[in-house]
Amino acid sequence: MTVLPPSLPPAAPLLAWYDRHRRALPFRSPAGGRPEPYHVWLSEVMLQQTTVAAVGPRFDRFLARFPTVQALAAAGEGAVMEEWAGLGYYARARNLHACARLVAERGGFPRDAAALRDLPGIGAYTAAAVAAIAFGEAVVPVDGNVERVVARLAAEEGALPAAKPRLAALATGFMADPAARARPGDFAQALFDLGATICTPRAPACALCPWREGCAARRAGIQETLPRKAPKRARPLRHGVHFLLTDAAGQVLLRRRPPKGLLGGMLELPGTPWRDAPWTEAEALAFAPAEGLRWRRVPGVARHGFTHFELEMLLLAAAMPALAPPAGMEARPLVAAAAAMPTVMRKLLDLAAGGAAAEA
DNA sequence: AACCCGGGGAT
DNA sequence: ATCCCAGGGTT
Secondary structure, three states: OOOOOOOOOOOHHHHHHHHHHOOOOOOOOOOOOOOOHHHHHHHHHHOOOOOHHHHHHHHHHHHHHOOOHHHHHHOOHHHHHHHHOOOOOOHHHHHHHHHHHHHHHHOOOOOOHHHHOOOOOOOHHHHHHHHHHHHOOOOOOOOHHHHHHHHHHOOOOOOEOOOHHHHHHHHHHHHHOHHHHOOHHHHHHHHHHHHHHOOOOOOOOHHHOOOHHHOHHHHHOOHHHOOOEOOOOOOOEEEEEEEEEEEOOOEEEEEEOOOOOOOOOOEEOOEOOOEOOOOOHHHHHHHOOOOOOOOEEEEEEEEEEOOOOEEEEEEEEEEEOOOOOOOOEEEEEHHHHHHHOOHHHHHHHHHHOOOHHHOO
């Protein structure tokens, strides 16, 4: 019998806790059920930097529209991007589609983490998660939950992200325990559930933890300070001006963003570039999608936070009898446009509609 | 190693 | 206002 790394507790208490307290989640198969690889993969991609609460309804909706990986592979990229609208990190949708086509062509998902890792949109974490949950491979997916749990168990005081490899190596050490190796998928999900409900970022509920006796951070009384994180830079404030051009039929003029980069491939209202300095209306009008119109300033501003900057937008509105989209632009009914656009653009539509939420 | 890439919910 | 989330890709 292999010896566990000295800093880790045995797996059995966690698995016993999981058998009693596991969360029932929309994308999770019932206890004892066989996970469908397509479902596991889809949910793991949706869950990348996205909360369980946000994924639940979107997972069901996505599955209703694309029931199998073959159906997803056969769909057009535009349909996939539209279904993803509002979920963020839109490169995930492109990679998801590309991955589906490879898997469909190949006749199924690779069954081990090393081969899964080569597919688009599947990194070290997702490869291990799918391999463990869908195929029972003895690997430990290391997400933010697992990093936090392991950092506390081992009282690892090195700061993230530099400590990431050390924490991943520690987590992998659990697979030396036969109890964990016998149930890799359950063990992974048990770590997720522990991190989400007990070993939380702030105010962990140590009294309820199945590992409370084996946790070095708790013994030292430093559990709330771990994992340590390197300081992050402040987000600058940027400015943009967008144009809402509508016609008598209720259509709005839209533009598609370049395929790569911020909001890649998504629809937007035409506008100025986003820059550090605020725009004057006169300056912004050079970017208007049509000339000779009477643009009227919509009162208020719309704000949206991105990962690395904050954006403040002004909105100018005008009407034409009938839209004649310039090259590279298109017209859609307002409601359909909102459904297909990222949240930052929906906030501009809310502003135009007098929505109080988007005003400053 | 450092950036870039959304959006939402909890505190 | 800040943190953080079942992270991946690029440079």
